[in-house]
Amino acid sequence: MRKSFFFFIALVVFSNVVLCNTNGLYSFSEEEKLFKPIANIEIATAEGEISLSDLYDKSPIILVLVFTRCTGICSPLLSNVKENIRQQQTNEKYKVLVLSFDSSDSISGMLQLAKRYNLDEDKQWIFATTDRIEALNASVGFNPVWDSTSQQFDHEALVVGVNGNGYIVKKLNGLRASSDFRSLIKEINSEFVLSYPLPRKNMLFSCFTYDPATGKKKISVGMLVMLLPVVLTLLVVAGLATIKRKPNE
Amino acid sequence: MEEHKFILFLFLSAAVLVAGIFHFLYSTTLNPPSESEGLQNPLKKRGFVLVFMFIVFVVLLFVTVPKSPYFLFSNETPAKVVYVNAQQFAYMMSYKSIDLNKPEIETDVELPLNEPVEFRVTSVDVTHGFGIYNSKAELLIQTQAMPGYVNRLRWKFTEPGKYNILCLEFCGSGHAVMRSSFTVK
Amino acid sequence: MASLSLKKITAVWIYTILILFVLAILMGITMRFTQGKTISVSPIEFYLLMTTHGVTMIGIWAAAGIVAVNYLLARYIKVSTSLNVFALVFTVISILMLWASTFIGKFHAGWTFLYPLPFHIAWETWATPMFLWSLMVLSVSWFIWTLGSMVQILKKYSLRQSFAIQHISKKSPSVETPPLVLISMVSLLGMVVCFIAAIILLALLLAEYYSAGKFVNDPLLIKNLTFFFGHTIANEALYLGLATLYELLPEVSGRPKFKTTWYVALGWNCAIIFILGAFFHHLYMDFVQPKGFQIFGQIASYFATIPSVVVTIISIVTLLYNNKIKWSLVNLLFFIGLMGWIIGGIGAVIDATISNNIILHNTLWVPAHFHTYNVMGNVLFSLAFFVWVANEFSDNNDLQKYNKLVMPLLMVGGFGFVLMFYWAGAYSVPRRFAMYPSELSSGTALASAAAWFACIYLVGVLLVLFDVLKKCAKVFSSSSH
Numbered sequence: 001m002r003k004s005f006f007f008f009i010a011l012v013v014f015s016n017v018v019l020c021n022t023n024g025l026y027s028f029s030e031e032e033k034l035f036k037p038i039a040n041i042e043i044a045t046a047e048g049e050i051s052l053s054d055l056y057d058k059s060p061i062i063l064v065l066v067f068t069r070c071t072g073i074c075s076p077l078l079s080n081v082k083e084n085i086r087q088q089q090t091n092e093k094y095k096v097l098v099l100s101f102d103s104s105d106s107i108s109g110m111l112q113l114a115k116r117y118n119l120d121e122d123k124q125w126i127f128a129t130t131d132r133i134e135a136l137n138a139s140v141g142f143n144p145v146w147d148s149t150s151q152q153f154d155h156e157a158l159v160v161g162v163n164g165n166g167y168i169v170k171k172l173n174g175l176r177a178s179s180d181f182r183s184l185i186k187e188i189n190s191e192f193v194l195s196y197p198l199p200r201k202n203m204l205f206s207c208f209t210y211d212p213a214t215g216k217k218k219i220s221v222g223m224l225v226m227l228l229p230v231v232l233t234l235l236v237v238a239g240l241a242t243i244k245r246k247p248n249e
Numbered sequence: 250m251e252e253h254k255f256i257l258f259l260f261l262s263a264a265v266l267v268a269g270i271f272h273f274l275y276s277t278t279l280n281p282p283s284e285s286e287g288l289q290n291p292l293k294k295r296g297f298v299l300v301f302m303f304i305v306f307v308v309l310l311f312v313t314v315p316k317s318p319y320f321l322f323s324n325e326t327p328a329k330v331v332y333v334n335a336q337q338f339a340y341m342m343s344y345k346s347i348d349l350n351k352p353e354i355e356t357d358v359e360l361p362l363n364e365p366v367e368f369r370v371t372s373v374d375v376t377h378g379f380g381i382y383n384s385k386a387e388l389l390i391q392t393q394a395m396p397g398y399v400n401r402l403r404w405k406f407t408e409p410g411k412y413n414i415l416c417l418e419f420c421g422s423g424h425a426v427m428r429s430s431f432t433v434k
Numbered sequence: 435m436a437s438l439s440l441k442k443i444t445a446v447w448i449y450t451i452l453i454l455f456v457l458a459i460l461m462g463i464t465m466r467f468t469q470g471k472t473i474s475v476s477p478i479e480f481y482l483l484m485t486t487h488g489v490t491m492i493g494i495w496a497a498a499g500i501v502a503v504n505y506l507l508a509r510y511i512k513v514s515t516s517l518n519v520f521a522l523v524f525t526v527i528s529i530l531m532l533w534a535s536t537f538i539g540k541f542h543a544g545w546t547f548l549y550p551l552p553f554h555i556a557w558e559t560w561a562t563p564m565f566l567w568s569l570m571v572l573s574v575s576w577f578i579w580t581l582g583s584m585v586q587i588l589k590k591y592s593l594r595q596s597f598a599i600q601h602i603s604k605k606s607p608s609v610e611t612p613p614l615v616l617i618s619m620v621s622l623l624g625m626v627v628c629f630i631a632a633i634i635l636l637a638l639l640l641a642e643y644y645s646a647g648k649f650v651n652d653p654l655l656i657k658n659l660t661f662f663f664g665h666t667i668a669n670e671a672l673y674l675g676l677a678t679l680y681e682l683l684p685e686v687s688g689r690p691k692f693k694t695t696w697y698v699a700l701g702w703n704c705a706i707i708f709i710l711g712a713f714f715h716h717l718y719m720d721f722v723q724p725k726g727f728q729i730f731g732q733i734a735s736y737f738a739t740i741p742s743v744v745v746t747i748i749s750i751v752t753l754l755y756n757n758k759i760k761w762s763l764v765n766l767l768f769f770i771g772l773m774g775w776i777i778g779g780i781g782a783v784i785d786a787t788i789s790n791n792i793i794l795h796n797t798l799w800v801p802a803h804f805h806t807y808n809v810m811g812n813v814l815f816s817l818a819f820f821v822w823v824a825n826e827f828s829d830n831n832d833l834q835k836y837n838k839l840v841m842p843l844l845m846v847g848g849f850g851f852v853l854m855f856y857w858a859g860a861y862s863v864p865r866r867f868a869m870y871p872s873e874l875s876s877g878t879a880l881a882s883a884a885a886w887f888a889c890i891y892l893v894g895v896l897l898v899l900f901d902v903l904k905k906c907a908k909v910f911s912s913s914s915h
Contacts, residue, residue: 419548
């Protein structure tokens with residue numbers, strides 16, 4: 001019994017050391033500009049010019065920032081967002097606004113992009129361009145930098161959640177899990193999420209991942225570590241049950 | 250706030266009651282009536298106490314759980330959001346998210362009266378506490394500042410004045426002097 | 435019956451525990467006088483005293499419980515002396531390592547060593563691994579100790595019998611399980627769980643320490659594990675004290691022995707589950723913990739009291755009410771200890787209510803309640819056992835001449851001491867402050883008063899200690915018993 005116990009411990013420690021090799025502080029970039037209003041700019045869509053407030057007055061927005069010439073993160077980002085949105089089975093109303101941050105993009109180019117992702121027929125998705133991208137970038141804390149050698153923008157894969165009052169309530173940086181999107185959708189619909197983790201890479205044994213679809217926290221690997229003492233004790237007790245007794249001693 | 254006094258009163262009354270019961274029990278052992286056979290029907294009495302305590306606890310649960318801080322002002326939009334990054338042994342506070350590379354710290358945080366405000370509390374080093382004290386040095390509400398997590402604490406201040414923040418989780422040698430303050434107008 | 439070798443090792447344990455107890459009380463008094471501004475101690479010294487005081491106290495009273503039940507279990511089963519010697523050796527080693535890390539290495543992250551504080555080194559760099567290894571040594575050796583104690587029981591009783599399951603299903607089973615065996619088994623099992631939790635916790639922390647930044651832990655997971663261990667060990671130590679009470683109180687009061695009945699069996703078996711869930715109340719103010727866990731924490735904290743408290747209280751009332759009792763120091767210590775335990779429990783239930791915890795968490799209310807059921811509860815249970823066993827060693831049941839003084843000193847000192855904590859806690863004075871800010875100057879005055887009360891308590895303890903140590907010494911001069 002003791003052998004299996006030490007084996008468990010060795011396994012736990014070993015898997016920790018092997019699997020975790022990044023250096024870890026927390027990133028605060030997703031916190032920037034939260035609870036600030038988004039710039040109420042005019043955007044050009046397939047149905048003509050509208051302002052952002054026309055959109056968020058009706059329903060909250062998930063804003064995805066891309067450009068058509070992008071050879072980097074934009075395509076995986078769009079696929080990631082599309083896939084994650086498709087997986088949501090929530091009743092909340094919201095629109096996904098895919099906005100170009102490249103002033104040389106045209107609306108027809110954006111619509112072609114929509115077609116490529118089979119999103120041109122989807123009423124939930126809006127593809128648009130704008131003349132006032134600097135104002136928008138400043139309001140959401142997005143800083144693309146033009147690199148003339150590669151003819152590309154250096155930029156983050158940014159998704160911004162905007163609530164019905166036009167306030168930025170949550171941002172997601174990088175390609176993210178479905179649960180992050182559910183959290184985002186809850187927040188843009190003004191549901192209070194009591195606490196949230198900051199992005200970090202090297203934490204194998206976190207206890208919970210918040211699952212807003214059910215309003216509960218999903219148990220993740222760390223929770224198993226928490227249960228380990230009880231499980232091991234049950235094993236120990238099972239081992240104890242095999243002890244030979246001498247009742248008449 | 251009456252709550253603090255009430256808790257002490259409740260506890261002291263219960264403690265005195267327990268002491269009284271023990272004193273009574275003790276006194277019955279000194280000169281018991283000679284024909285006495287001790288406690289009658291202990292099993293029945295035990296059952297009664299069990300059921301009684303069970304009911305008391307269930308009622309207490311139904312009364313107190315909905316008052317838990319997790320549900321405070323959850324349906325309201327905060328009029329102001331304050332970002333709090335705790336670190337040994339100070340608080341960085343700002344109306345904006347705090348970028349550690351170029352922090353823009355608000356030294357005189359002012360919050361509105363009678364409107365919900367939200368504190369987004371986290372820590373950059375060890376676990377700290379974030380306890381809000383009113384001008385009478387009474388603890389109103391608190392949360393923990395745990396690195397890697399942002400805790401959202403919502404509150405509505407109903408009295409204007411200066412409020413102090415004290416660290417309520419042991420964080421090292423400067424724990425007792427780790428503090429900050431803000432004003433409600 | 436206890437063999438001579440078991441008596442000797444028990445006597446050595448008692449010496450160790452009482453001497454460490456007095457030293458740890460002195461540390462506590464120093465801390466309270468510092469907070470009261472009567473003496474001046476630097477914050478670092480204050481916090482290293484706080485760290486040492488915490489681990490030492492938790493350690494010695496958990497040990498006292500295991501030692502006492504081991505000694506008393508010898509009435510029913512064969513108890514291994516070598517297991518107790520083994521535990522003593524490693525306990526002393528670990529205490530020395532601990533004191534080296536704090537007093538020499540200046541480690542002062544608190545006895546809960548809340549992650550990641552131990553890694554934000556503000557002391558000698560070797561002090562962090564020394565502290566963690568000292569606890570590792572303690573956890574592993576005590577894991578073996580408690581597991582070994584369970585094995586001893588299981589050599590005589592089957593697993594079912596040791597948990598008195600046969601009493602739940604049958605009215606008068608053929609094999610009767612004494613309450614001492616049942617409660618010891620329940621508490622030892624809880625201790626096994628918490629030492630496994632401690633070993634995992636320390637392994638994770640040491641892994642982070644030796645990985646030099648390549649691996650970091652989740653603060654939330656570590657906090658859960660910390661209190662899984664920390665809360666449970668404190669709680670189970672108290673239950674071991676109750677086990678000795680069940681065995682000895684009727685005996686010294688001249689009343690028939692307690693018998694295990696179906697409700698005693700059921701109550702104590704239920705206690706296992708609730709106790710393991712109660713630690714969640716330490717994380718109420720961590721909003722990231724799921725709400726379900728928080729509410730479960732409150733439910734478990736409430737219902738954990740029902741089986742043990744109600745069953746015990748009614749048993750004691752049945753034992754004593756309207757019965758002529760010959761009171762001596764031993765049964766008075768048990769009796770008052772029970773009262774302190776219940777009063778502390780009321781403080782705990784108030785604090786374990788989430789809507790109160792928001793204004794009580796990490797105020798002095800917390801040390802108030804746990805000091806009540808230690809200082810005026812578990813310590814008194816263990817002192818009762820020490821006095822009883824010392825009388826047995828010396829064949830001397832006479833009340834020594836100071837005994838009439840002991841109870842008033844312990845009660846005035848002990849209850850006065852904890853009352854200052856409650857008072858300050860209700861008025862929002864934070865715990866673990868080396869000094870209080872000017873707006874909380876009531877904390878300063880109360881701290882000073884508390885220190886004086888603690889001095890009174892210490893005098894009571896010293897009176898017991900001198901008597902017990904003198905009588906225990908006789909066991910070494912006797913060749914057979």
